[in-house]
Amino acid sequence: MSPPIPHFLHRISIFSQIPKCLTIFPHLNHSLSSIPSTYLDSQFPTNQGPQDSIHDPAKIIATQVSNCRNLLELNQVYAQIVRTQLLDLYSAPFHWNNIIRSYTRLDAPDKALCVYVAMSRAGLLPDSYTLPIVLKSVCQFLATEFGRQLHSLAIRIGLESNEYCESGFINLYSKLGEFRNARKVFEQNRDRKLGSWNAIIGGLSQGGRAKEAIGMFLELKKCGFLPDDVTMLSVTSASGSLGDLDLALQLHKCAFQAMPIEKPGILLSNSLIDMYGKCGRTDLAYKVFSRMEERNVSSWTSMIVGYAMHGHVNEAIDCFQCMREAGVKPNHVTFVGVLSACVHGGAVQEGKYYFHMMKNAYGILPQLQHYGCMVDLLGRAGLFEEAREIILGMPMKANSIIWGCLMGACEKYGNVKIGEWVAKHLQELEPWNDGVYVVLSNIYAGRGLWKEVEMVREVMKQSRLVKIPGYSLATNSK
Known part of the structure; x- marks a missing residue:
C-alpha cells in the first residue's frame, strides 16, 4: 500500500490535468510534422523488424538523439521519430527519457515537458530516471503546478524516496521559495543519502x-x-x-x-x-587563485569583484588586464566588477573606457547594473548632464537604486535642477518613500531656498508622511 500523500500536496492526477503552460504540445507536434521528411529517412528504416541487428532502429533512436548538437537537429530527429511512430514499437521509458534529457540539455525545458506529456498520453509511467530529468525541466520552466502533480504521482508509484527523485523535489520547492515543503520532503525520508543533504543545503x-x-x-x-x-x-x-x-x-x-x-x-x-573576497580577505582569495592550475572566467571575475568590493581599485584593474592577456574573455559580471572598481576609485575616464570596451570589443550589451555603475560614477564626479544622458539613453527604465545614487550626488553638489528631476521620478517609483523629500529639502536648504524647503515640508505634512526612524534614501556620499 502506498504511503499517504502529505497534507501539503493535493491529490491531482498527472494525466487528468495538463497545466496551461503546456498546452503548446499540439503546436509542437504540428511544427515538427512540417519539417521535411528527407532529413533522416535513410537512417530510420521502417520496413525491418525489431530483431534486425544490423539496422536496429532502437539503437539508431538513442544514437541520433544523443548526438544532437543544437535544438534544430533535435527537432528534426524527434520529428522523424514521431512521423515513423518508432516509439510505438520501442516504447520503453529509456527512449522517452533520452529525448527529454536532450531537450533539457539544450535549454528547451518547455519542449522537454511536452515530450513527457506525450509519454504520459501514450500510457507510460515514468521510472526513476524519468522524474529527475523532468523535474530539472520543471525547475527551469518554473512550471509550479506541474511539479506538484509530479510529486503526487511519485508518491502513488513509490518513487518519492528514490534519492534522485527526492533531490529533484527538494530542488523544486527550494526554487519556488517553499522551503517548508522542501524540508518536509527531506525529513520524511529517514534513510537519507548524501544527494538529499546536498539538495537541501x-x-x-x-x-x-x-x-x-x-x-x-x-x-x-x-x-x-x-x-x-x-x-x-x-x-x-x-x-x-x-x-x-x-x-x-x-x-x-x-x-x-x-x-x-x-x-x-x-x-x-x-x-x-x-x-x-566577501569576507574582506582578498589576500587569502589570491592565495587560492594563485594555486589554481586552471582558471576560467569565473575565477578571474571573483578576484576582480572581491578587489572592487573592498576598494582595491588598482588591483582590480590590474587583475582585469592580466585576465585579458591570459586570453580569457570577460563576461557581463566581470565588467560589473571593473566598473564598480572605477566608481570606488573615482576613475571617470577609465570607467568610460571600459564601458565602451564592453560594448565595442566584446559585444556585451550593458545591463541595469552597468548603467547603474556609470550613473554613480558620473554623479560622484559632478558630471550631471552626462549622467542624465546615460539614463535617458538606457533601453530599460532606471530603478530606485540608480535614481537614489544620482539623488545623493545632487545633495552632495547642491544641484537643484537635476535634484528636482530625479525627485519626480523617484516619487513616481516609490510614492511611499519620504526619503526623497528629505534629501530634496536638504538640497534646497543648502542653497538657501527656504521657501522651497517649506513647500516640501508642507507636501510631506499633507501626505501624512512620517519619517521612518533609521531609514532614508540611499545616497552615494563618501
Whole structure:
C-alpha cells in the first residue's frame, strides 16, 4: 500500500490535468510534422523488424538523439521519430527519457515537458530516471503546478524516496521559495543519502538562507556523512554571504578534504575565492587563485569583484588586464566588477573606457547594473548632464537604486535642477518613500531656498508622511 500523500500536496492526477503552460504540445507536434521528411529517412528504416541487428532502429533512436548538437537537429530527429511512430514499437521509458534529457540539455525545458506529456498520453509511467530529468525541466520552466502533480504521482508509484527523485523535489520547492515543503520532503525520508543533504543545503544557500544552510551542514556532519565537493560548493557560498571569516577558515579545511586530490575542482576553488573576497580577505582569495592550475572566467571575475568590493581599485584593474592577456574573455559580471572598481576609485575616464570596451570589443550589451555603475560614477564626479544622458539613453527604465545614487550626488553638489528631476521620478517609483523629500529639502536648504524647503515640508505634512526612524534614501556620499 502506498504511503499517504502529505497534507501539503493535493491529490491531482498527472494525466487528468495538463497545466496551461503546456498546452503548446499540439503546436509542437504540428511544427515538427512540417519539417521535411528527407532529413533522416535513410537512417530510420521502417520496413525491418525489431530483431534486425544490423539496422536496429532502437539503437539508431538513442544514437541520433544523443548526438544532437543544437535544438534544430533535435527537432528534426524527434520529428522523424514521431512521423515513423518508432516509439510505438520501442516504447520503453529509456527512449522517452533520452529525448527529454536532450531537450533539457539544450535549454528547451518547455519542449522537454511536452515530450513527457506525450509519454504520459501514450500510457507510460515514468521510472526513476524519468522524474529527475523532468523535474530539472520543471525547475527551469518554473512550471509550479506541474511539479506538484509530479510529486503526487511519485508518491502513488513509490518513487518519492528514490534519492534522485527526492533531490529533484527538494530542488523544486527550494526554487519556488517553499522551503517548508522542501524540508518536509527531506525529513520524511529517514534513510537519507548524501544527494538529499546536498539538495537541501544547496536550496537553502541559493535561496538566501545562509544560516540555515550552515546549520544543515553541521547536522550532516553530526549524522556521520562526509561532505563532497558539491556540499562544500553550497556551504562556502553561504559562508561568503555571512562574511564570517572564522567560519570561512574552518570551511576551507573541510573543502580541502572534499577536493579530489588528483584535480581540485575549479568550481569549488572559485567559490573559495568568492567566499574570502566577501569576507574582506582578498589576500587569502589570491592565495587560492594563485594555486589554481586552471582558471576560467569565473575565477578571474571573483578576484576582480572581491578587489572592487573592498576598494582595491588598482588591483582590480590590474587583475582585469592580466585576465585579458591570459586570453580569457570577460563576461557581463566581470565588467560589473571593473566598473564598480572605477566608481570606488573615482576613475571617470577609465570607467568610460571600459564601458565602451564592453560594448565595442566584446559585444556585451550593458545591463541595469552597468548603467547603474556609470550613473554613480558620473554623479560622484559632478558630471550631471552626462549622467542624465546615460539614463535617458538606457533601453530599460532606471530603478530606485540608480535614481537614489544620482539623488545623493545632487545633495552632495547642491544641484537643484537635476535634484528636482530625479525627485519626480523617484516619487513616481516609490510614492511611499519620504526619503526623497528629505534629501530634496536638504538640497534646497543648502542653497538657501527656504521657501522651497517649506513647500516640501508642507507636501510631506499633507501626505501624512512620517519619517521612518533609521531609514532614508540611499545616497552615494563618501
